[in-house]
Structures are given as C-alpha cells and as structure tokens.
Amino acid sequence: MAQKRTILIVDDDRDTREGLARALSDSYRTLAAPDAESALAALDADPSVALMLSDVRMPGADGVALMKAAKAKHPGLPVILLTAYGTVDAAVAAMKDGADDFIMKPVDLDQLELRVQKEIETSALRSEVSGLRSALDEKYGMEGIVGSSEAMKKVFRIVRQAAPTQATVLLEGPSGTGKEVIARAIHNLSKRSGGPFVAVHCAALAPTLLESELFGHEKGAFTGAVARQIGRFEAADGGTLFLDEISEIDPSTQVKLLRVLEDRSFERVGGAETLHTDIRVIAATNRDFKAFVAAGKFREDLYYRLNVVDIKLPALKERAGDIALLAQKFLREYSEKNGGLVKSISPAAMKILESYPWPGNVRELRNVIEKMVVLAGGEELGPDDIPEDVSSAAQRSGKAAPHVPAGDVPLADTEKAGILAALELHGGNKSRAAEALGISRRTLHRKLNLYAAQEKAGAAQTPPHG
Ligand SMILES: Nc1ncnc2c1ncn2[C@@H]1O[C@H](COP(=O)(O)OP(=O)(O)OP(=O)(O)O)[C@@H](O)[C@H]1O
Ligand SMILES: [Mg+2]
Known part of the structure; x- marks a missing residue:
C-alpha cells in the first residue's frame, strides 16, 4: 500500500x-x-x-x-x-x-x-x-535558451556539435533573434568555458578606435595614447572573442582580422612586436551578409574564414511553437522577480501573441511579457493585458482569434513540447528520454498515452488546421 x-x-x-x-x-x-x-x-x-x-x-x-x-x-x-x-x-x-x-x-x-x-x-x-x-532547460535548453521549432532544434544540434571544436562560427539573423545568447552558449559548452568571453560591438566604434580596441596600442601610437593598452584579442586569450556586427568592419581592419584568423598573430597599433593569441572567434551579423560580400562591401576571403560553421537564426514569426514556449519562460522569469502572482497566459491571449509578427523578435517578446507581468491584475494574463499596439497589429495580421474565455491551463503544452523534444533527441528511446527528463519511464508512458488520447479526441472534434 x-x-x-x-x-x-x-x-x-x-x-x-x-x-x-x-x-x-x-x-x-x-x-x-x-x-x-x-x-x-x-x-x-x-x-x-x-x-x-x-x-x-x-x-x-x-x-x-x-x-x-x-x-x-x-x-x-x-x-x-x-x-x-x-x-x-x-x-x-x-x-x-x-x-x-x-x-x-x-x-x-x-x-x-x-x-x-x-x-x-x-x-x-x-x-x-x-x-x-528545469531538467529540459539544463539538458536541452542550453543556458536558458529555449525552442522546439525545427529551426531551433537544428541550431541546438549544430551548437552541440561545434561547441567543443575550435571552429570559427558565424551567426546570422535579424536583431533580437538570440545571436549573442547562442555565442555565449557555444563558449560555455566549450573547453574554453573557464577562459574569458569577450564581446566587441564592431559597429559602435569609428574605424581607428575599433582597430586599437581589437589589437591594443603602444604608448604614443597616436594622440591620446598616453599608455600602453592591450586589445580585445589579448584580453580574450584562452577564451572566446565575439565579434558582433562584423559586417561593419572597415576594409583596413578587415585585412588585419584576416591575418589573425589565419595564424593567430598580430601587432598592437604603433607596436613592432608580433603577438600570439589563443582564441576562438565567433562572429555575428544581422545583415544579409552574402549580399554584402557580393556588393564588394566585405572581403570575400575573410567571409570564408569566418563562415566555417554557419548558424542561421530565423525571425521569431517563422518559428512555429516557439512563441508560446518563450512567452511561458519569460512569464516564469518575470513573475518570480515580481512576487510570483502571475501564473499563466490564457489561450486567447496566447493566440494573439502568436499572430503578432514580432519585428523585434525574441527581445521584443521578452519586453512585452515583462510589461504584462508588471502591470497584471491577476493570476492569468488575458487578452486585455496585452499592450494595445501589439494586439491591434495582431488583429491586422488577420489571424487573431476572437476574444474567447480561458479554458485549459497552457502549462500542459510546454510539458508536452518538452517531452517530445527529449524523445526526439534520444532517437525515440523512452528509457533514455525519461532518464534525461528526470522522470520515471512509467510517468513518461502515462503522459504519452494522454497526449495520444487528446489528439484523437481533438481530431474527432475539429477539422484539421489549414
Ligand atoms: N531562444 C531563446 N531563448 C531564450 N531567450 C532568448 C532566446 N533568443 C533570444 N533570447 C533573449 O532575447 C534577447 C535578445 O537576444 P540577443 O541579444 O542574443 O539577440 P541578438 O540576435 O544578439 O540581437 P542584436 O542583433 O540586436 O544584437 C535576450 O534577452 C536573450 O536572452
Ligand atoms: Mg546582439
């Protein structure tokens, strides 16, 4: 008993x-x-x-x-x-x-x-x-990065394969799609995780400043160079250098960069000594990089040096299923920070979020959920909690559902997505998936039977989605 x-x-x-x-x-x-x-x-x-x-x-x-x-x-x-x-x-x-x-x-x-x-x-x-x-977050989420869309599963696969190698990685995707978080995940999953992760935002600096930022300078190299300054290539020694907005680098710095990528050696600005650095380079861009290269704005040889492993992050609206998963993750995060009152998002509200085009991608979704949680009046976020500009744009996109009362608790959806992801990751092996999730094989079986029954019931009641 x-x-x-x-x-x-x-x-x-x-x-x-x-x-x-x-x-x-x-x-x-x-x-x-x-x-x-x-x-x-x-x-x-x-x-x-x-x-x-x-x-x-x-x-x-x-x-x-x-x-x-x-x-x-x-x-x-x-x-x-x-x-x-x-x-x-x-x-x-x-x-x-x-x-x-x-x-x-x-x-x-x-x-x-x-x-x-x-x-x-x-x-x-x-x-x-x-x-x-949390089991999923640890095993498949990678540093809190979530996604169950085909596109993100592919990203996770490449990250897992490439992380332990020394290969240079190029991350391409629109603003707010997670390029920096993926770069950090690659670093954290690599043998260099004990070393520094150094990020340089290449578009933020004028060409001469960028050069000195990257390579450092000797005392007196230029007006204002009152002391020797080490650059980011030296600072990242033993770790990972993340070159964000790489497409914005000017032609003369591109030449120097090419050389570092070829033999990991460089000189400080105004210096004669050749220095060596042990770094892994990850670069990111939100431009159509190939077109940039074709237009002659970026050296083709450098492009190929950077593009050893290519990871493309699609816009959020192209990742079916991820909006709900991310919304729930951010809800949990911000709810915890704000006293834990808010517990869920109603299905009607989720439909609206899913039909909004998210031009600012994941970053925008994060900000919207934070706002909703902070201003929420109850345990469940409903359509009225969605900021006006978001709901009206969602409406215009024509797919938004009519205002229907909340039904099921959407927690179940996240759980199901997680279980299916684990199964796929373990090639359908239920024992291994259950172990990875930290649940018993029996629980896994019970849930799978439940999902199957739900699907049958759903198929019997509603026509398939178009
Ligand atoms: N898959 C994901 N799971 C969880 N959080 C994510 C995911 N993708 C992005 N984020 C979050 O979204 C925000 C934007 O991500 P990030 O800064 O990595 O984007 P980016 O592609 O570098 O944007 P930009 O081109 O504007 O620099 C961050 O707060 C990040 O934590
Ligand atoms: Mg970024």
Whole structure:
C-alpha cells in the first residue's frame, strides 16, 4: 500500500485539532501544532509534510503570517486556511495573500478531505512540471535558451556539435533573434568555458578606435595614447572573442582580422612586436551578409574564414511553437522577480501573441511579457493585458482569434513540447528520454498515452488546421 502523505494541522483549540486529525486519519498521517511557532518548527523537522491546514485566528502570529513564513521557507507547500469569521472578504484576502484554498468554520468534514486531496494533487503536478522544465532547460535548453521549432532544434544540434571544436562560427539573423545568447552558449559548452568571453560591438566604434580596441596600442601610437593598452584579442586569450556586427568592419581592419584568423598573430597599433593569441572567434551579423560580400562591401576571403560553421537564426514569426514556449519562460522569469502572482497566459491571449509578427523578435517578446507581468491584475494574463499596439497589429495580421474565455491551463503544452523534444533527441528511446527528463519511464508512458488520447479526441472534434 502506498505510504500516507503527511498533513500539518495548526489550531490553538485542541478539540478542533483532534477533530480535524480524526477526520483525515483514514487517508493521511497527521501532525498537530497549537501555534505558528511550533508549526514552523514542525515543518523544519519533517520535510515530508505535504500540506498545511491552519486556523487564521490564533494568539501570537496568526494563520496568514504563518502561511507567509511557511511559504517563504517551503515555496511549494500548499496551505489551506480555516476561517471562522466567514465573510467572503476574509476568504478573498486569504487567497490574495497566497492561500491555496480556504475552508469556513465550522468545517464540513466531507468537503475537507476532498479539498485537501485536490490541493495535494495540484501541488504534486506543479512540482512535476517544474522539475521537467528545469531538467529540459539544463539538458536541452542550453543556458536558458529555449525552442522546439525545427529551426531551433537544428541550431541546438549544430551548437552541440561545434561547441567543443575550435571552429570559427558565424551567426546570422535579424536583431533580437538570440545571436549573442547562442555565442555565449557555444563558449560555455566549450573547453574554453573557464577562459574569458569577450564581446566587441564592431559597429559602435569609428574605424581607428575599433582597430586599437581589437589589437591594443603602444604608448604614443597616436594622440591620446598616453599608455600602453592591450586589445580585445589579448584580453580574450584562452577564451572566446565575439565579434558582433562584423559586417561593419572597415576594409583596413578587415585585412588585419584576416591575418589573425589565419595564424593567430598580430601587432598592437604603433607596436613592432608580433603577438600570439589563443582564441576562438565567433562572429555575428544581422545583415544579409552574402549580399554584402557580393556588393564588394566585405572581403570575400575573410567571409570564408569566418563562415566555417554557419548558424542561421530565423525571425521569431517563422518559428512555429516557439512563441508560446518563450512567452511561458519569460512569464516564469518575470513573475518570480515580481512576487510570483502571475501564473499563466490564457489561450486567447496566447493566440494573439502568436499572430503578432514580432519585428523585434525574441527581445521584443521578452519586453512585452515583462510589461504584462508588471502591470497584471491577476493570476492569468488575458487578452486585455496585452499592450494595445501589439494586439491591434495582431488583429491586422488577420489571424487573431476572437476574444474567447480561458479554458485549459497552457502549462500542459510546454510539458508536452518538452517531452517530445527529449524523445526526439534520444532517437525515440523512452528509457533514455525519461532518464534525461528526470522522470520515471512509467510517468513518461502515462503522459504519452494522454497526449495520444487528446489528439484523437481533438481530431474527432475539429477539422484539421489549414
Ligand atoms: N531562444 C531563446 N531563448 C531564450 N531567450 C532568448 C532566446 N533568443 C533570444 N533570447 C533573449 O532575447 C534577447 C535578445 O537576444 P540577443 O541579444 O542574443 O539577440 P541578438 O540576435 O544578439 O540581437 P542584436 O542583433 O540586436 O544584437 C535576450 O534577452 C536573450 O536572452
Ligand atoms: Mg546582439
């Protein structure tokens, strides 16, 4: 028989404690505490407590203060509050303060067990999902970079293959598509991860400044060169040099760059000594680089030197499925930073986000979600929380769904995407996928059966999408 879960009952009244314990004893193991202080001690002493059931009115710290303290230390712990002062207001306030549920006194004992069971199941599911997510983030997300579109899966594959090598990498993609985060991931996954990652934004500097920034200069090399200055090529020794907006480099610097890429040697500006550096170069551009080369604006030989491994990051609107995945990742991130109130995005709101063209790509999506989370009024972000310019542009693009009430919790979609990604990564091997996800093979099976059943039901009800 499965082991009983533990419930902590907190009430200053002994009869109430004993009554509740008796009512729950068939299905649960119970612990009891007469006040907030001993309740917190009991939680610390017994990490297996699955739920806390606490009175609100108690001498000393009350139930709401206890709940806050308990949740601060044990974030996933579900708490049900008992309130004798049965006004709707008190109950609403308790929920706002973070209670998972509340029960009016006198307690209806039949209801009690059901409500307790529901909270325990919900919290188990929540922690399973969050475990899955972090397992995925670690194993396949690469430094928090997410994506389940074919395009991003291909990117992850190339990154994984190229990272451990010394090969020069060229990242191409519109602004905000993740070129810099991919460059950092390559560095972090390489044998150079213990060395420096040095980024140079080539477009930000005038040609002569860029040259001295890259190669350094000797004292007196030019007016204002009052001391010797080492350049980024030297600073990146043993690590990775990221040359962002590479297409903007002027012709004379291009020549010097070509030489470093060929034999890793260079001179400081105004210097005679030839220096050597041990670096891996990653370059990025948001231009149509090939066209740039064809137009004679960039040396072809240098282009081929840079373009050993080519990674193309498509615009966000071309990556089906990634918008929802990214939106949920950013929601979690910003919600955590802002007190954790916001928990989900309604399906209707997600549809709107998915039909917006995202000219600023992932960066823009991140900013929009941050704004929505900060200004949100409730647990779920709905269509009304979407900034006006985004929703009207989405509407214009013609695909936006009508305003429908929220249905399913979209958490499930992320989980499904994660499981399918893991399976694909392990060539369909269920044991290995389950292991990588940190779940049992049985759980994986159960979820796959569920998805199959859902798909069948969905196919029976709705015609296929066009
Ligand atoms: N796949 C992804 N998963 C998670 N976050 C991402 C992803 N792609 C981009 N981001 C986030 O989007 C923002 C923009 O990414 P990044 O700075 O790497 O873009 P970029 O291509 O270098 O843009 P630019 O050309 O404007 O320099 C960052 O906050 C980054 O963390
Ligand atoms: Mg960038």
